[in-house]
Amino acid sequence: MTNDTRSIRPFRIEVSDEAIADLHQRITLTRWPRDLGGTGWDRGIPTSYLRPLAEYWRDRFDWRKQEAHLNELPHYVTEVDAQQIHFVHVRSEVPGARPLLLLHGWPSSFVEFVDLIGPLTDPVAHGGKAEDAVHVVIPSLPGYGFSPLADAGWGDLLRVAGAMAEVMGRLGYERFLAHGTDVGSGIVGMLPMVAPGRIIATHVNGPSPFPLGPALPVDALPEGEQARAARFNTFRDDGAGYLHIQATRPQTVAYGLNDSPVAQLAWIVEKFREWTDPAAALPEDAVDIDRLLTTVSIFWFTQSGWSSAHALYEGMQVYRQFAAMADAAASGEGAEHAGDDGYAEADTAASGGWEAPPAPPAAASIFAADLSVRSVVDPASAFESWTEHDSGGHFPALEVPEILVADMRRFFDGHR
Template sequence: MNTTSNSIRPFRIDVAQGEIDDLRARLAGTRWPQELPGVGWSRGVPTSYLRRIAEYWQGAYDWRAAEERLNELPQFLTEIDGQQLHFAHIRSEEPGARPLLMVHGWPSSFAEFSRIVGPLTDPVAYGGRAEDAVHLVLPSIPGFGFSPLAESGRGDLLRVASAFAELMTRLGYDRFLAQGTDAGAGIVGLLPMVAPGRVIATHVNGPAPAPFGPPLDASALSGRERERAEAFNAWQQDGTGYLAIQSTRPQTLSYGLTDSPVAQLAWIIEKFREWTDPAAELPEDAVDLDDLLTLVSLYWFGELGWSSAHSLAEGMETFRRFAPSAAEAPTGDEAPAEGGWEMPPMPPASVAVFAADMSVRSAVDPYGAVGTWNEYEVGGHFPAMEAPEVLVADIRSAFRGA
């Protein structure tokens, strides 16, 4: 990998007041669509609901307070292989702390993890044990956060995994733990391949079967496995529209997401309605509304609607390219993968499945590579925001003794 500069520069979020004023003006000037009676959420986010949230975003939400809270996390920029990478790096004061690379997914950012930084880096203060402490590295995937896409191809998950491995090298971490969600889970799964022997153990939450693969045979399953398979099959039929357009026509979608904050809000909040704890009726019942609007604001101010869509499209290309070779080398021992290279030995792997997840073990772990598989009846796609105590406890347990 060509690493043109090893410099690491401090970074602080500082959105210009003019951009905040422009956001409020755009929200105030929104041209709202009509709403058909009786359809509720079945055809997308209802106008009556989104209008209420947009009014709160415009008048009551305090971006400056959110900015100040995020800036409590030490943040940095570095350039790897011509791509600017943004990351937060929080070192634990515990002498035995180990490094943990934690990778977000879509539609999210490093900010999703802000409220679990303390429990992970200072576990004793939160009822944990000193040996659970980690030095936390929270990178922004290219196209997200403050890692702007430098060029086409930067969303390739193999390339991202290699860049993150180089980032850990620059921070002085030869070996490290890795955790991820959504696209971050895919990157974490590739890290042991691009950095053999360096990943101590992995933990992911909510892995789902291949979105554009065949439906699952739910009749062959029972209990929660069957319920999740049925949910996955229903999602394939009714819930993949966002993925189809982002992975095929990201530029066309980009105009609305870049020009209209309400479009960006709707694009993200729909997923918080569909992917969070099923017991929560509305997104703000599952997560703190201000935290949700902080994520949306990061997308708006950073113009991430277009870049995250392109990043996702390229990530899906990686998935399609890699999936056949993964099937050909299931054990990770000596079987050659596509292209002639050998799959290196895999580190211990753990999975946490939350209530809204569609994780069917027989589909996502057909060869029994996952050592620990825990299922919970709370939370969903954003457990660091929905069920932080449960996620932190599962991460501690997964990495204890690794």
């Protein structure tokens, strides 16, 4: 750990007028496919939905307004092992506030957590207690947003976890809380390995079985888990195409994501339609459409489509290794005999396959759209708290921020 604040520099988001004009022109010049009669969302995002959304992005979405709003926050950058790390850092004014690291996933950005900053740093003004207050640090993961990918290898979640711990050290935070979603949850699970003794407690949302592993044996699971397990199997068979592509051929898909804003828009918006609250028919029914387009715009302006695909590729290699290690540990065999039967998450795999230091207290929040099957992802009941909700989805900080904040407050309150 290097408590070197001199290496931290203020940062400001500044997208050029030329980049915005280029975005608008590329949308205008899109060669649109037509929808086949009798088809809909089952074959991907329909042109009848995407084209009006792209035109809204071009004609009515106000990037400058969103940029100004984001620049009201204190942004910083630092370099760790030659990799630029961008982050938002907001200190609470409440004495004794604890630091909290918030880690996003794919396809997302630091913007996912913007609405949590007020309730977390100033809880009294948002229905909480002063002792709930935390300082928040919200990085852009390497390859995402304003942390442009420096080189290969930054999809390694252990390496990223080490960089996140280094950033917290440079800010003077010896011990801290951590919350993550999606890729961020995997990184949070690895923090105790790279920063032993420094993690007060961790919280994640929606831990899922290993998506590239085998189907779950639905009938063999407890009755209360069978519906989620069946949905996971459906996702594995029909909803993981994006993952197979990025986890195997990221450079091939990179050309479309880097050259066509409509391709980048479709790539992300489809996931917001499929992964948000099942009660929401369309993405804008689950999240604010301008907030969603802000995230897509950041992907576009920073060329994060291709770089996050490469980061995902590398991350999945690590997940495969940990899943195999967890399977070997569970079966009592050596790692060399581990097959493709492991589908535990990286944090579960790490605790099963490595001689890791004692894990800090951990909690999980499960929302309506999540594919979290506890007997699979947490067979040893390592989570001290497991809370299930009947609303929300993969992006709770955008969909149901008040529920997510309440869960974190309740769990973190008992761990200081």
